[in-house]
Amino acid sequence: MNHQLVDVNTAQSFLPKVSVVIPFYNSEADLPDLLSCLLLQTYPKEQVEYLLVDNNSSDHTLSILQKTAGDSPIAIRPLSENNIQSSYAARNTGIKAATGEIIAFTDADCRPQCQWLNTLIQPFINSEVVIVAGEIVALPGTSLLEKFAAQQETLSQKHTLAHKFCPYGQTANLAIRHHTFTKSGLFRPYLTTGGDADICWRILNANLGKLEFVTDAIVKHRNRVTTKELASQWRRYGRSNRYLHELHGIELTREIKTKEYIYILLRWLLKEVPTISINNIIGQASFQDLLSTPLGLFTSRERSLGQRKAKLPENAKIIESL
Known part of the structure; x- marks a missing residue:
């Protein structure tokens, strides 16, 4: 019992300096809600800096x-990355300017x-932990597509952490020890998708430390509303598969053949x-249950198209140094 009390007290006193890196691109509509969330963080304000990279x-x-930044009660540092159009390049700009022990x-x-x-940082009390992933859940949605994605838990880290090649966390909710980047290198700045997996795999496969998953370190994210947005999302997943295949040798996602599509639709x-x-x-099923199969086929087709048409740019192999 005393051992448990010591653990709790130790965890409460573990408050390393944290740098939160957030890339932005034409995000003025999202800023009010995001900034409100940052202001409400319970982690000690003096121990956090927010590096917001346009x-x-x-x-x-x-x-x-x-x-x-001028009006805020929290430490906001606006930065710019104008040379490379990539969220990973923007994240690298933030990492280079960061002063925290942990980069979230x-x-x-x-x-x-x-x-x-508070919850995302606690596993770092174990010095062997170098990556921590928190959970991503859907913001409440009213459209059919939003409800479908929420039902499927499309954004959940459970999918990426169960990757058969190697687990990884998505940068929508991820933290990495700052010093780890000195050995692994930074994100690939010219990569446009798949960089989340790439950085985690480089760290884990180099045996630089362990990855932990914290289910109650929660970030909410909105799901796609239109079929165009949904198609874009799943084509990006397909491109990511292709890029990671070329960079790490992972298996490509098997494409569903025409005969299989016909069989699945007939069965449906x-x-x-x-x-x-x-x-x-x-009252034991909903309308989105009725459309689950055709929507699943739609997303599978879009992912296959993205995977088939993608070609890794040569400069995407570049790894930037800290």
Whole structure:
């Protein structure tokens, strides 16, 4: 019992300096809600700096960031990355300017909950831990596509942490020890997708330390609203598969053949639709349950298209140094 008390007290006193790096691109609409979330963080304000990196926005993002920095009760440092159009290049700019022992990452369209930093940082009390991933959950949505994605837990870290090649965390909710970058290198600045997996795999495969997952370090993220946005999301996942295949040799995602599409759709029409329709009438199923199969086929097709058409740019192999 006394041992447990010591552990709790030790955890409460473990408050390293944290640098939160957030890339921005034409994000003025997201800024008010995001900044509100940062202001509500329960981690001691004097122990956190927020490095908000504008990535050559064409709207008022940078000017809003600069104005906010002057008026804010928290330490906001607006930065710019105008040379390379990539969120990973922007993150590198933030890492280079960071003074914290721990670098935490999230995105402009994310909503970190008030205990986010407190819970995300605690596993670093173990010196062997170099990467910590928190959970990503969906913001409440009203559209069919948002409800479908929430039901599928599309954004959850559970999927990436279960990757059969090697686990990784998404930068929407991730923290890495600062000194780790001196050995692993930074993000690949010219990579446009897949950089989250790449940085984690380089760190873990070099045996620089362990990865931990904290389910109650929560960041909320909105799901896609339109089919165009959904298609773009899943094509990006496909491109990521292709890039990581070329960089790390992972297996490509198997594409569903035309005959399989036809079989799955026929099974859906003849078996699932009648059953789900009856369950819907008696209140045991929802409309998004009815469309789960065709939407799943749609996202699989888009991912396959992204994977098939992607070609890794030669400069994406470059790893920047700290």
